[in-house]
Amino acid sequence: MPRKLSHLCFLIPALSIATLVCGASPAVEGSREASTTVVIDAGHGGFDHGGIPGQRIPEKEMTLDVAQRLKGLLAASGYRIVMTRDSDVFVPLPTRVAIANSYQNGIFVCIHFNSATRIGADGIETYFYSRNSLPLASAVHYFVAGGAPSPNRGVRRRGYYVLRKTTIPAVLVECGFLTNPNEGQYALSPSYRQKLAEEIAAGVRGRFSVTSTLSSTRVATGESIPLQSYTDQTNVGSSGRTRSKHSNKRSSRTKSSKKKKSSESTGSEASATPKVRES
Numbered sequence: 001m002p003r004k005l006s007h008l009c010f011l012i013p014a015l016s017i018a019t020l021v022c023g024a025s026p027a028v029e030g031s032r033e034a035s036t037t038v039v040i041d042a043g044h045g046g047f048d049h050g051g052i053p054g055q056r057i058p059e060k061e062m063t064l065d066v067a068q069r070l071k072g073l074l075a076a077s078g079y080r081i082v083m084t085r086d087s088d089v090f091v092p093l094p095t096r097v098a099i100a101n102s103y104q105n106g107i108f109v110c111i112h113f114n115s116a117t118r119i120g121a122d123g124i125e126t127y128f129y130s131r132n133s134l135p136l137a138s139a140v141h142y143f144v145a146g147g148a149p150s151p152n153r154g155v156r157r158r159g160y161y162v163l164r165k166t167t168i169p170a171v172l173v174e175c176g177f178l179t180n181p182n183e184g185q186y187a188l189s190p191s192y193r194q195k196l197a198e199e200i201a202a203g204v205r206g207r208f209s210v211t212s213t214l215s216s217t218r219v220a221t222g223e224s225i226p227l228q229s230y231t232d233q234t235n236v237g238s239s240g241r242t243r244s245k246h247s248n249k250r251s252s253r254t255k256s257s258k259k260k261k262s263s264e265s266t267g268s269e270a271s272a273t274p275k276v277r278e279s
């Protein structure tokens with residue numbers, strides 16, 4: 001697919017730069033990683049299906065599957081894993097946050113898929129809120145967007161509840177649009193969900209290595225990503241329900257965005273503004 005090829009084109013130089021900026025020694029990395037708890041948060045669950053009304057592919061099932069695959073991968077790498085849910089149950093957002101915040105040395109990885117009423121909307125995007133979450137967000141996005149045959153929608157700052165209330169580095173990755181025919185088809189493939197989990201795992205492992213000095217358009221940098229308040233972003237679109245995504249092109253145009261969002265505001269990762277639905 002042309003899209004995939006174009007991704008590969010900038011993946012290669014970006015990867016070589018990433019290698020160059022690896023700073024910490026393996027020994028330091030190892031000891032630091034040994035004590036790391038990764039709190040994996042599969043979006044939605046139970047009565048909260050995620051997505052938009054009438055959506056064919058249930059987001060809650062996709063998120064749980066990727067989360068469980070990620071759990072296996074990171075556990076095999078020696079991380080301590082905590083799942084906010086490990087079955088099809090509803091877990092309130094404050095509970096998810098409380099779980100995350102009980103691991104002071106942990107990191108929080110929240111997994112979602114996107115949805116939009118416009119079926120053409122597609123791409124991978126990653127959210128963070130606190131500044132100390134940016135390296136994790138950059139790294140996860142770097143790998144997931146690089147490994148997916150989807151447009152790169154960039155790293156964005158937004159005050160979703162689970163990002164705003166967590167005190168540990170926290171990231172929310174949107175693994176593609178289930179309402180898009182192509183991305184929905186990808187998501188239905190177990191091997192693709194495994195791939196997504198592998199890329200997220202690579203981001204977790206590489207969060208000290210993919211730094212803001214990267215020049216690739218695929219990676220967020222402290223300089224290129226303005227730390228906009230989430231209110232700025234949520235006020236751009238029409239309403240939280242439309243979720244139209246205007247920027248459908250690939251990559252890097254992280255800012256502006258008439259983009260409106262998304263599954264997270266849906267039943268769950270409610271943002272603080274009335275423009276976005278709370279659960």
Ligand SMILES: [Zn+2]
Pocket residue numbers: 043044050051059112113114262263264
């Ligand atoms: Zn969601």
